Amino acid sequence: MSTELPDPSKIKLITTDLDGTLINPQGDISQNTRTIIKKILKKYPDLHFVIATGRARPATADVREKLGITERPNTESLLLNGCIIYDYKGNIIWQNTLPTEFVLQFHNLLKNYPKEDYFYSSEDDAIMFNEEWARRSRENYHENTIVVDKEEHIKKVASGETKINKLCFIVTDSEDNKTYNLEYAYSTSFFLEFMPPQTNKGTGLTHLIQSLNISKDEVLAFGDAGNDVDLLKNAGWPVAMANGTKELKAVSRIETKSNEEDGVAYLLEKIFL
Secondary structure (H helix, E strand, O other): OOOOOOOHHHOOEEEEOOEOOOEOOOOOOOHHHHHHHHHHHHHOOOOEEEEEOOOOHHHHHHHHHHHOOOOOOOOOEEEHHHOEEEOOOOOEEEEOOOOHHHHHHHHHHHOOOOOOOEEEEEOOEEEEOOHHHHHHHHHHHOOEEEEOOHHHHHHHHHHOOOOOOEEEEEOOOOOHHHHOOOEEEEOOOOEEEEEOOOOOHHHHHHHHHHHHOOOHHHEEEEEOOHHHHHHHHOOOEEEEOOOOOHHHHOOOOEEOOOHHHOHHHHHHHHHHO
16 A cells, blocks of 8 residues: 555545545534535635445435535536436436346336335436335435335336336345446445346446546546445546545555545545644
């Protein structure tokens, strides 16, 4: 692991995961982290600051407000594990959706397992079939949850009326991703998320920096978990949190302190202030 730090004048984009990275174990962004990021973004007005998370846009609004970037240009969002990229105003720059055939097959397969829990992400909406899960998602993550009838929902998918960006499923084993060559990531040890082919945080980052004419070497990226590996692989300056997985640390260039110790703010302050 290198001790070398980048020249701040040569970094044009910072991207960071939220849960386990920017957000502390208490589920919040510390006052120290908020202060440091605000100082940096004021000092470097052309610097891009990009949230990269498995969350949907409504579930990041509180984070953006706490960081003071709600109306700041150059604060794009890379959401649903790379399925959608938004500009700072909330306009979609790019997105990808799951193959309709996969969603239909998954629906038919799960008919035999009525107790299994899963939901779909469609742009800002988390489409759910369980009232209790929807309540928890609203209260804990501020997701824009919609509880619908499964059969009515799948009719809209089949007709093309509803497009699905991501499928989230509590699973022990699945072969469907191999059949359709889908990307997948574990956001926790048991929570599996399916994305469209060649779609993850890393490919999303590549789409974004190409649109901004920014090179990989001008990107500083922070992460902690398996769904951040591709993000870090596509950044010239990949940073692992001390609480990160071994897999992630293996592809990182720098290791910072844990999210409990404000690791993102700690390293940003050393580089930029």
